[in-house]
Amino acid sequence: MWTYIGTGLAIFTLMMLAGILLRAAQAGWIPVDPGTFYSILSLHGVGMIVAMAIAGLGTLWYLVRREMELDERIAYIAYGFFVAGVISVIVSVIPGRYGSLWTMLYPLPFVGTYWPAWATGAWLIGNALVMLGFMLWCAQILGALLAKYGGVRGMLAIDYVFANRAFTQAGRKPPPPAMFAAAITAFDGFITGTVGLVIGTALLVHLIDPTVAIDPLWAKNLTYLFGHSIANLTMYMAVAGVYVGLPLCTKRAYHTSPQLAVAWWATLVFVIIAYFHHLYMDFAQMQWMQFVGEIASYLAAVPVVVVTVYGGVMLAHRSGMRWSLGAMFLYGGMIGWVVGGVGAVIDATIPANVDLHNTLWVPAHFHTYLLEGVLLFTLGWAFVNIEQRAGAVSNLMMRWLVGLGMFGGGALFVFSFYIAGAAGVPRRYAVEPVPGPLWAGVATAGAIVFALGFALCVFEAIRLMRLPKGEVAV
Amino acid sequence: MNKRSVAASIVLLATVAFALAPIFRGAVEIPIPVHHVLHAMMIAGAALAGILFAGSLERERRAGAPWLIVAMFAPVFAMLLMWPSEYSYFETHPYGHVAEHLGLMFLGFIAGYAGQRYANGIGWAAGIGIVAMAVLGVWGYGVAPKAMAPAPATMPSTASAAIAPPNVAHGATLFAQNCAACHGATGAGGAGPSLRNERVRKGLAAAEAWIENPAAPMPKLYPGTLSAQDVADVAGYVETLR
Numbered sequence: 001m002w003t004y005i006g007t008g009l010a011i012f013t014l015m016m017l018a019g020i021l022l023r024a025a026q027a028g029w030i031p032v033d034p035g036t037f038y039s040i041l042s043l044h045g046v047g048m049i050v051a052m053a054i055a056g057l058g059t060l061w062y063l064v065r066r067e068m069e070l071d072e073r074i075a076y077i078a079y080g081f082f083v084a085g086v087i088s089v090i091v092s093v094i095p096g097r098y099g100s101l102w103t104m105l106y107p108l109p110f111v112g113t114y115w116p117a118w119a120t121g122a123w124l125i126g127n128a129l130v131m132l133g134f135m136l137w138c139a140q141i142l143g144a145l146l147a148k149y150g151g152v153r154g155m156l157a158i159d160y161v162f163a164n165r166a167f168t169q170a171g172r173k174p175p176p177p178a179m180f181a182a183a184i185t186a187f188d189g190f191i192t193g194t195v196g197l198v199i200g201t202a203l204l205v206h207l208i209d210p211t212v213a214i215d216p217l218w219a220k221n222l223t224y225l226f227g228h229s230i231a232n233l234t235m236y237m238a239v240a241g242v243y244v245g246l247p248l249c250t251k252r253a254y255h256t257s258p259q260l261a262v263a264w265w266a267t268l269v270f271v272i273i274a275y276f277h278h279l280y281m282d283f284a285q286m287q288w289m290q291f292v293g294e295i296a297s298y299l300a301a302v303p304v305v306v307v308t309v310y311g312g313v314m315l316a317h318r319s320g321m322r323w324s325l326g327a328m329f330l331y332g333g334m335i336g337w338v339v340g341g342v343g344a345v346i347d348a349t350i351p352a353n354v355d356l357h358n359t360l361w362v363p364a365h366f367h368t369y370l371l372e373g374v375l376l377f378t379l380g381w382a383f384v385n386i387e388q389r390a391g392a393v394s395n396l397m398m399r400w401l402v403g404l405g406m407f408g409g410g411a412l413f414v415f416s417f418y419i420a421g422a423a424g425v426p427r428r429y430a431v432e433p434v435p436g437p438l439w440a441g442v443a444t445a446g447a448i449v450f451a452l453g454f455a456l457c458v459f460e461a462i463r464l465m466r467l468p469k470g471e472v473a474v
Numbered sequence: 475m476n477k478r479s480v481a482a483s484i485v486l487l488a489t490v491a492f493a494l495a496p497i498f499r500g501a502v503e504i505p506i507p508v509h510h511v512l513h514a515m516m517i518a519g520a521a522l523a524g525i526l527f528a529g530s531l532e533r534e535r536r537a538g539a540p541w542l543i544v545a546m547f548a549p550v551f552a553m554l555l556m557w558p559s560e561y562s563y564f565e566t567h568p569y570g571h572v573a574e575h576l577g578l579m580f581l582g583f584i585a586g587y588a589g590q591r592y593a594n595g596i597g598w599a600a601g602i603g604i605v606a607m608a609v610l611g612v613w614g615y616g617v618a619p620k621a622m623a624p625a626p627a628t629m630p631s632t633a634s635a636a637i638a639p640p641n642v643a644h645g646a647t648l649f650a651q652n653c654a655a656c657h658g659a660t661g662a663g664g665a666g667p668s669l670r671n672e673r674v675r676k677g678l679a680a681a682e683a684w685i686e687n688p689a690a691p692m693p694k695l696y697p698g699t700l701s702a703q704d705v706a707d708v709a710g711y712v713e714t715l716r
Contacts, residue, residue, distance in 0.1 A: 073539045110689050117690060128550070135546050139600070143542075143593025151595070194549065194603040195610070201553035202615045210689055211667040212559055213675040218614025284619075 003079065004058020005382055009458075011051035011086070012375065016454070018044045020447045026432050026440035035114055037430035038099030042123075046089060046102040049231055050130055052370055054082055055378045056237025057137055060185060063178045063240050064141055068148040074140045081133025088126030092119045101428070102127065103227040106219035110207065121207055128200045134230075135193035142186040149175055155183050156268070157261040164258060174256045177311075180264040181240035185233050188271055192233065196226035217284050221275075228275035231366060232300070235337065236267065238374045239308060241381030242330055246312055248384050249327040250319040254311060263303035270300035277348040281357065290350065297348030301341045309334050324393035325402060325460065329380030332407055336372025340365050343418065360436075361421030368414045371450070376406070379457065383464075390467040394460050402460065405453015412446030482526035486583070489519030493575035496568040503671070506558045507612040513556055514608035516575055517582035521601030524586030528597055538592035545589035545596065549604040552581040556608060558616020559667075578608075618675050637703055640678070640710020648708045652695060661715040666692065673713045681709035 018040050025032035032040070061075055092098040096119025100109040109120045149155040157174040160167045167174075175183070199222035206212050247254050276293020279285045312334055321327055343365030346352050356362070387393050394402070420439035425432050432440060493516050504512070555577050585604045590597025611617075650659065656666030663669070676684060685705050686696045696705050 071539050074542060077539070077543065111687055132546060132550070136542060139542055139546060139589070139592070139596050142599065143596045146595040147593060190599055190603065194606060197550055198553060198607050198610050198615075201550060202611070205554065205557055205615075209557070209559055209667065210692075211669075211672075211675060212557065212616050213618040213680075215614030215617050215619045217619065218617070222610070222614075 001058045001062035004061065004075075005055045005378065007079075007082075008051045008053075008055025008058065008378070011047055011054065013454070013458075015044050015047040015051055016447070016451055018047070020444060020451065023440050023444040023447060025430070027437050027444050029441065029444065032430070034430040035097060035099060038101070039093050039097050039115075041428070041430075042099055042101045043089065043093045046127070047086075048370060049102070049234065050082065050086060052234040052374045052378070053134065053230065053237070054079075056185075056234050056240075056374065057134075059241045059378060059381050060141070060178075060182050060237045061137070063244055064144060064182050067176070067179060068144045070140060070144055074136055078133040078137040078140075081129050081136065085126045085129030085131075085133065088122050088129060090126075092122035092126060095119075096122055098123045103223055105223070106203065106214050106216050109203065110210070117207060121204065124200050124204045124207070128197060128204070131193045131196045131200065134189060135197075138186040138189035138193060141182055142190060145175075145179065145183050145186065149179075155179075156265060157256065160256075161258045161261050174261065177243035177254050177256050177260055178240040180256070180261065181236050181243065184264055184268045184271075185236050185240075187268060188229060189233055191272055192226055192229040195222050196230070199223055199226060217282065220279060220282065221285075224275040224278040225272065228278060229272055231370075232271050232274070234374050235369060235377075236271075236304075238333070238377035238381070239304075239337075241377055241384075242308065242312065242333070245326060245330050245381045245384040246315050248388060249324065249330065250315045250321045252315050252319055254315060257307075257311075260307050260311070263307040266299045266303045267301075270296040274300040274348070277353060278357075280350055280353045294348055294350055298345060301344060305337060305341050309338060322393060323399065324383065324387050325399055325457070326380050326383035326385075326387050326393075328399065328403060329376045329383060332403075333373050333376030333380055336368055336376055336410075339414075340367075340369030340373055343368060355424075356421060358426055359421040359423075360417045360425050360427050360439075363427055364414055364417030364421050367417055372407075372410050372414065383461065386461055386464045389469060390464045391469070392464065392467060394464070398456070398460055402453050402457045405449055405451075405456060407453075409446045409449025409451075409453055413443050413450055414446075416440070416443040416446060476530050478526045478530035482523040482530065485519055485526065486523035489516055489523065489579060490576075492516060492519070493579055494572055496571035496575070499568075506616045509558070510556065510608050510611040510615065513575075513578055514605050516579050517552065517608055518601070518605045520579035520582035521586035521597075521604060524583040524588075525590045525597040525601060528587045528590035531591070541588040541592040542596070545585050545592060545600040548581040548585040548588070548600070549607050552578055552585075552604050553607055553611075555581065556611060556615070558611070616675070618677060618680055637706050640706045640713075641703075642707070642711050642714055644704075645707035645709070645711030648700070648704055649711050652699065653708065656692075661712065669712050670715050672715060678706075678709055678713055681712055682706060685709055 021030065021032065022037065022040055022044060024030045025037055057078075061070065064070060097115040098109075098119040099115060100113070100120070100123075109123075113120070145155045146152065153159055155175065157180075160172075160174040199219060202212075202214055203219070206214050243254050273292060274297040276285075276289050277297050280290055280293070312331070316327075316331070343361065347356055347362060347365060416439040420432075420436055420443075421427075423435055423439075425436040425439065429436075555574060582601070582604055586597045586601040588597075589600035649657075649661070653666075653669075656664055657669050658664045661669040661672075672681060682705050685700070685708060686694075688694055696702070700708065
């Protein structure tokens with residue numbers, strides 16, 4: 001677990017510095033030529049997703065292993081694929097200067113490029129290697145869950161929901177909440193990985209043999225099915241840590257309920273087709289898909305957020321919980337999940353999407369989701385473990401400083417995106433029109449404050465880890 | 475042999491017979507989407523046979539890590555083998571075509587068998603995954619977009635607004651002067667790819683767009699050597715190549 005979480009957080013740190021550089025360049029504080037900007041933006045985008053995914057997979061692997069047997073070799077082999085993929089991506093961006101982002105729109109990586117063809121190839125191969133590692137991981141978890149719970153019915157607690165009385169009277173127990181997150185990640189991750197490999201291989205074939213045609217609308221659908229889904233799955237991986245971490249903080253159990261099971265079913269089905277909201281403005285897309293996309297976007301996110309956050313708040317209510325850094329991060333992550341989710345739901349609403357989708361509103365919501373949601377959940381889970389092991393928590397001053405840095409700086413950072421997005425500043429531009437540079441400056445300041453808070457948090461984690469093993473639980 | 479092995483053998487033999495069709499039918503032009511569907515059917519049969527075979531054996535899950543890796547890699551190789559170029563050796567020679575089919579079947583079988591050997595249910599997931607890859611290809615892998623509605627009058631065009639319909643004879647002359655060195659005098663290919671049946675992959679507008687903005691190593695001759703009308707004429711000629 002720590003290999004995965006440590007690697008994820010190390011990649012995150014590098015990508016955060018790259019992100020600060022990008023926003024500072026947009027603010028006009030640092031001169032960065034557009035070609036370099038788009039290369040760094042490509043690296044930053046895919047790097048952040050990979051970082052969060054690797055950290056989340058580590059958390060989830062550990063939690064699943066508490067319940068059932070897993071083969072450690074596969075975790076290391078998958079890790080090897082991730083490392084190889086990351087190296088390939090770095091080669092494509094740094095010497096190769098690839099700059100077409102990870103959710104590129106065909107034929108963009110092949111037409112009018114300023115980077116050599118091999119850089120596009122290295123990019124595609126790197127992404128494919130990461131996907132292969134991810135699919136290995138998903139297949140292992142899926143196999144273990146199916147074996148443990150006796151197939152799909154047991155894994156998804158279908159009998160528990162539809163025949164609750166008979167299920168309970170038979171002395172059977174549904175999977176714990178974290179196993180729903182694992183099941184949905186593994187199941188949808190397998191689908192997402194398959195789709196990612198289809199579009200990745202097709203583009204690679206097109207690169208080698210340009211006579212092989214690719215339908216641009218098909219390519220966009222698959223690219224976003226893959227990209228949108230995997231970005232969302234990083235959240236569901238991290239949520240597993242919440243289901244186990246909060247009970248450790250509050251000393252109350254987080255039980256599976258029929259509502260929780262149904263909410264995860266909704267996510268299971270709808271997260272795969274929620275990406276349709278990325279294609280509302282594609283006139284060639286079939287109209288029914290647009291309406292389904294709006295409904296799916298709501299149903300993928302809202303039920304599971306409501307049930308999980310409600311359960312989390314009820315756990316804390318009058319529990320006498322100590323607000324350690326672990327607890328702060330877990331609850332702070334819930335706020336980030338809700339705020340980012342609301343931003344996503346607004347973007348998924350067709351009349352708003354037309355105005356907001358090509359603006360900084362979209363990076364606003366996914367930065368909230370990843371930075372103030374997924375990252376905080378991951379840190380929260382890590383800190384709960386570290387605090388448990390040390391039998392100690394950070395002092396009040398440290399909690400205030402980290403809190404101000406990561407919540408205050410983070411809020412300043414993401415809200416500058418929202419405001420600029422609402423003002424119509426376009427996304428994915430090296431040079432932004434007014435008022436973009438002003439808000440890029442505010443975002444840079446917020447990101448620097450966040451980074452300082454994050455650095456303090458890392459130092460504090462190291463300090464706690466070096467303490468002798470405590471006997472008193474948090 | 476138990477019942478599952480017998481069922482697997484029957485499914486596998488039926489699929490092999492299906493895969494041998496090119497030997498008897500010869501080189502017949504089949505639209506790429508239909509081709510993908512036929513491939514998906516072969517892969518499905520082989521994957522099902524693999525799952526049934528694996529089910530007939532006793533499993534030891536702890537020894538299964540290599541099986542899982544094999545099951546995950548098979549779909550990627552299948553996608554590469556489904557390379558939708560009509561002019562590859564595999565597609566133009568019946569025996570090559572059959573070899574391709576057998577390769578796809580092998581990979582489908584491996585996905586189902588190895589996945590199921592690893593853990594019950596994973597063979598189905600890997601089998602459905604590899605079939606889904608072939609099916610997904612129907613809508614865009616090697617398939618040019620359908621002709622779109624004409625662009626609005628206000629939309630700027632890269633070419634001149636007043637272009638006459640393609641003059642195929644003039645296009646042939648230009649082709650001989652500028653394109654034949656790489657694509658062959660008859661468009662059958664050489665250093666560059668074959669352009670025969672290019673109309674299947676690119677419509678006239680797409681062919682014009684490609685000539686105007688080609689990817690390396692094809693030289694960009696427009697604007698300069700070729701005018702907008704020349705581009706239309708060459709594209710019109712290329713569309714006639716069979």
